[in-house]
Amino acid sequence: MHVIDSHTGGEPTRVILSGAPDLGKGPLADRARKLATEHKGFYRSVMLEPRGQPAMVGALLVEPVDPTCVTGVIFFDVDAVLGMCGHGTIGLTVTLAYQGRISAGHHKIETPAGVVTVELHDAHTVTVTNIESRRVHRDVTLDVPGYGAVTGDVAYGGNWFFIVDPSPIPVETANIRQLTEMTVAIREAAITCGIGGEQGEPIDHVIFQDASPNPEFHSRNFVLCPDNNYDRSPCGTGSSARLACLAADGALEPGEEITQQSVIGSTYRLSYQPGPNQGVIPSITGQAHIMSEATLVFDENDPFRAGIEL
Ligand code: PYC
Numbered sequence: 001m002h003v004i005d006s007h008t009g010g011e012p013t014r015v016i017l018s019g020a021p022d023l024g025k026g027p028l029a030d031r032a033r034k035l036a037t038e039h040k041g042f043y044r045s046v047m048l049e050p051r052g053q054p055a056m057v058g059a060l061l062v063e064p065v066d067p068t069c070v071t072g073v074i075f076f077d078v079d080a081v082l083g084m085c086g087h088g089t090i091g092l093t094v095t096l097a098y099q100g101r102i103s104a105g106h107h108k109i110e111t112p113a114g115v116v117t118v119e120l121h122d123a124h125t126v127t128v129t130n131i132e133s134r135r136v137h138r139d140v141t142l143d144v145p146g147y148g149a150v151t152g153d154v155a156y157g158g159n160w161f162f163i164v165d166p167s168p169i170p171v172e173t174a175n176i177r178q179l180t181e182m183t184v185a186i187r188e189a190a191i192t193c194g195i196g197g198e199q200g201e202p203i204d205h206v207i208f209q210d211a212s213p214n215p216e217f218h219s220r221n222f223v224l225c226p227d228n229n230y231d232r233s234p235c236g237t238g239s240s241a242r243l244a245c246l247a248a249d250g251a252l253e254p255g256e257e258i259t260q261q262s263v264i265g266s267t268y269r270l271s272y273q274p275g276p277n278q279g280v281i282p283s284i285t286g287q288a289h290i291m292s293e294a295t296l297v298f299d300e301n302d303p304f305r306a307g308i309e310l
Pocket of ligand 1: 234
């Protein structure tokens with residue numbers, strides 16, 4: 001299996017170029033469902049230690065349905081197949097440039113959530129124009145066992161987010177353990193109460209949003225991912241969901257740019273344009289760096305060839 005690893009603001013992406021199961025043809029959302037239901041062992045073995053690492057997102061390249069797209073991609077972490085992934089799209093774009101498959105300019109990439117546009121500015125810098133993002137519920141109060149009442153918004157940015165602003169815990173690296181424990185409890189409470197998307201889609205990510213200690217930045221976030229790891233980057237789909245909330249509150253004008261920090265201090269530049277269906281079309285600009293190019297080996301005699309299942 002040929003892979004190229006990159007990181008976007010500290011968040012790793014592993015692009016799988018060959019050696020993955022054949023998911024057939026047809027809509028990417030169907031192929032993503034097939035990956036999730038029939039090939040869990042495959043994607044877990046690529047993400048789990050010792051081959052993978054915590055927080056890593058996989059990007060499986062597939063043939064796009066739309067022939068104007070440079071590629072199709074299905075993103076996943078160790079526990080879930082994702083509708084879309086912002087940091088992964090930036091990592092994938094930089095990977096395609098590293099391979100010489102694309103040059104500076106605009107390109108389209110097909111994801112299960114829809115077609116996104118990327119602009120490659122230089123070898124590392126990419127702007128993703130995401131699918132239309134929207135706030136679905138405002139000020140939902142959950143009774144979170146061990147924590148009590150927590151109020152937040154439900155929004156979609158390619159994945160489903162519960163966004164709490166301001167964060168009940170300061171968004172600092174020293175607090176990552178407490179931030180993780182509380183956001184996991186919130187996601188479980190949301191799922192138990194059936195709080196999610198319009199069609200009952202479950203919350204898969206939770207964001208705590210805080211003022212940044214540095215006035216140069218708009219805010220700092222902590223983002224819990226489906227595998228209970230936190231996003232080292234400010235989370236592209238999460239930032240999209242957050243932009244939808246800011247726009248719905250009248251707190252950010254179309255075209256106005258803000259800089260969002262992650263809990264480790266990496267940044268995205270964010271802005272939006274109004275979408276055709278009352279949502280927003282987010283723009284996310286970030287940087288990725290290639291870390292390695294490798295052939296993954298699955299040795300029959302390796303007792304941990306499927307990864308370490310804890
Ligand atoms: O950047 O959208 C994102 C993302 C989702 C999960 C990890 N990163």
